[in-house]
Amino acid sequence: MNRLLSNVVGSFVEAWQELRIHKTRVMLSLIGVAVAVCAITTVVGLGAVAQQALQEQNEQQGGRAATLSLYVAKYDGTPVDAEVMEELWTTTLDRYGIDYASRVVNSSQTVQFADGAVPVRVTAVDQPYGTMHRVRLTEGDWFGATDADRLAPAVLVNQVFYDRLGQPDLATHPTTTLLGDRPTTAVITGVYPVSTWDTEPAMYLLADTLAGLSSPEQQAANGVVPNYEMWVPAGLSEELTKAIQRDFTAAIGSGTNVSVSRQDYAAFNEDPFGSIKLLVAGVAGLVLLLGALGLVNIALVTLKQRIREIGVRRSFGATAGRVFFSVMMESIVATLVAGVVGVIGAVLIVTNPMLQGFISQGAVTDFPPFPVEAAILGLVCATVVGALAGLLPALVAVRVKVIDAIRY
Amino acid sequence: MTLLHLAGVTRTVQLIDAPPLTILSGVDLDVAVGDRVSIVGRSGSGKSTLLNLLGLLDNPTTGDLEFDGRPVKSFSSAERDRVRGRDVGFIFQQFNLLQGRTALENVMTPLLYAQGKQFWQRARIATEMLDRVGLGHRLGAMPDKLSGGEQQRVAIARSLVRGPRLILADEPTGALDLETGADVMALLDEVATGSGAALITITHDPAIAALATRHLRLDHGVLTVVGAPDDSALLGGDVPDDLRDDDLAAVPA
Known part of the structure; x- marks a missing residue:
């Protein structure tokens, strides 16, 4: 030694x-x-x-592992009755105890800026979406539980949108006007960052808010079909995929395309x-x-x-x-x-x-x-x-x- | 007490496309603690090979070589290295101080291969040793800032720092002038006497050889005992024929 x-x-x-x-x-x-x-x-x-x-x-883009995406549409292109879908969706979440789930509707909404009305990309989601997609804000907060009850709906805008407004202080509750069938004044409650190559304004709305902005007919005419996302444990994703597919197919009946699949990045490769x-x-x-x-x-x-x-x-x-x-x-x-x-x-x-x-x-x-x-x-x-x-x-x-x- | 015992030692080297070359043949030698032995010989007479054997750096081809009563052949390679480090001190013609290291670090070098107290207290031991050779004031000097005599004194301190029982001096004054050489040899003799070590000096210089008590000559690999040179050799005068070495200038300018 x-x-x-x-x-x-x-x-x-x-x-x-x-x-x-x-x-x-x-x-x-x-x-x-x-x-x-x-x-x-x-x-x-x-x-x-x-x-x-x-x-x-x-x-x-795709959510965290494992995010299941549910897409339902009739073969003839007409949307499935919204109420039926709503009912089925709520039941499914309850049945499988899925806490993090969100409807996702990609749409477009005309917004009044100082220099004119501009179509803005809208992603209408439910409150859990922020956690599921790890959305981070540079200012303000993600939608809260009470935001759905606001009279003037809450809206989260991207940095480009915010810059265009002149970066007003969020503490002053800045508003923006959403044009359409029923022009609405929305309150900006948060700002999220953009990639350097992203130069277009965009925003997040709650799905219920979007539904209130235009009539169902109008939405159908726009071809807006909601997507449904669920964040589930990766180990259970395969079983749940099969179960949810089976449940929806059985409930809605023939003539409908029900597709459930994983869409997060981890699904494609080990x-x-x-x-x-x-x-x-x-x-x-x-x-x-x-x-x-x-x-x-x-x-x-x-x-x-x-x-x-x-x-x-x-x-x-x-x-x-x-x-x-x-x-x-x-x-x-x-x-x-x-x-x-x-x-x-x-x-x-x-x-x-x-x-x-x-x-x-x-x-x-x-x-x-x-x-x-x-x-x-x-x-x-x-x-x-x-x-x-x-x-x-x-x-x-x-x-x-x-x-x-x-x-x- | 016999420290080194060589009986019928030969050393041959295998050459390619030539018969084996015999470098040493039938060497008999006994060296006891406290002995002063000188070995003279021409270049190519086998001095280096003998030094290899005496310093436990090589094994004889045939014959017995015992160190401290134990056959050297029975030592493992590492054991031989350790015995050499502990019991043998080398002094070289060209001093061979490690460049870039101070005098103190040079003297500490052998203690790096020691254990226990000698290892952990190497700085103190080396300092004392340099003091003994009169260089206590040059501890931090680099070799190239030391004179030839001082360098050889550092080398002497280095060879003695682990308290060896055998000191092998290979042309110790070969690179020094006459006076410095004599000083260095006097110091070497004094320190060796003080530690009770045996001193084997390999030299071309009859005057240096004359300082020993036993005189040997190596000629074509054969070691023979010769008589003591008279005092005149020490004064640079006549040297007995059997101590004369023709192929060298005994004292460099």
Whole structure:
């Protein structure tokens, strides 16, 4: 134990001395490793931001895992009676104990702006939709339980819409006029962010609000058929899909198309980010390999100059194992330091707001912190590269003929 | 007490496309604690090979080599390294101080391979040792800032810092002028005497060889005992024929 401890400490001391003395060589060889580790950590770190962006976008579009989508329409194109559907929908939710469910109607609503009436994309939903699609607001709050009872309906507008209004303070209860059969004044209660490429105004309404804005005939004429979404446990999704399909088909009867399917991103692939991860890992691995090759190269060249020193150490009792370990240690200590530098660089790069904005394209509301696994991966890679790059020189060092090395 | 015992030791090297080359043949030697042995010989006479064997860096092809009563062949590789570190101190012609390390760090180097007290208190032990060779004021000096004599004194401190029982000095004054060489040898003798270690000096220099109490000559791989040189050798005067080495300038300018 005592021998092991003094051997390990001794090797560290030797490695540190060696690094201190050959600063320039070490710096040169480590620049490659530091850059490689920085690259691999940055790529993994940015991968996490990109993944978050992708996931948020997917969740906003398709809902969280597992979101079931129910679509019912008659084969002749006429809508199913709204009351029947309403009844069936409520019963189904009760029967299966589904708490998070929402009707989703995509429609268009003319809105009066200062510069004229403009058609605005509307997504009419129920209150749980905000949680199901992880909708985040930059200002105000998502629909509350009492919003359905408002006399002036609540409306959530996107940033483009809000900018167009001149960004009024929400505390002053700004209003907007929804035109149509029954022009209505709505109160803006929240603002949600948009991607940088999204330049059109849009808004969320409660489904009941939308129904009140135009007559059922008008809606039918517009071809508005609601979609029904349910957020269910992923493990139960298949059973529920079958059960709900069966229930609706039985209740509505023939001549109707009932379709229940998963629509969230996780439904399409086991690991939707697998291919991205693979690509990132491949590129990073290649970068690291190049760094390692540079390190081995420099280590081997400089070893020639160190043969005498190794001979001297051997003559003073350094065992072959000790020489091997010391040379190896030197490589590992050096690459570990380079790894730390690389990781720090990567953290600075990844958390840079400009870069984050570029990667996320405004689609990420919730920036993940710098992923710890990326930092650990960087350090592990540095250590492994150090060990691998140290292996060859260490093997050469062990084979040094002591007296020849000293006397040559 | 016999420290080293060589009986009928030969060392041959296998060459490609040539018959084996015999470098040492029938070497008999006993070295006891406290002995002062000098070995002279021409270049190519097998001095390096003998040094390898005496320093436990190599095994004989045939014959017996015992260290401290134990056959060296029975040692494992690591054990041999450890015995060498503990019991053998090397002094080289070119000093072979580790560049870029201070005098103190150089003297501490052998203690890095020790255990226990010697390892953990290496700085204190090395400082004391440098003090003993009169370099207590140059602890932080780099080798290239030290004179030749000072470098060799650091090397002596380094070889003795673990308290070896055998000191192998390979041309210890070869790179020093006459006066400095004599100083260094006097110091080496004094420190070796103080620690009770055996001192084997391999040298071209008859004057240095004359300081030993036993004189050996290596010629074409055969080790023979020769008589003691007279005092005139020490003064750079006539050297007995059997100590004369033709292929060298005894004292570099």
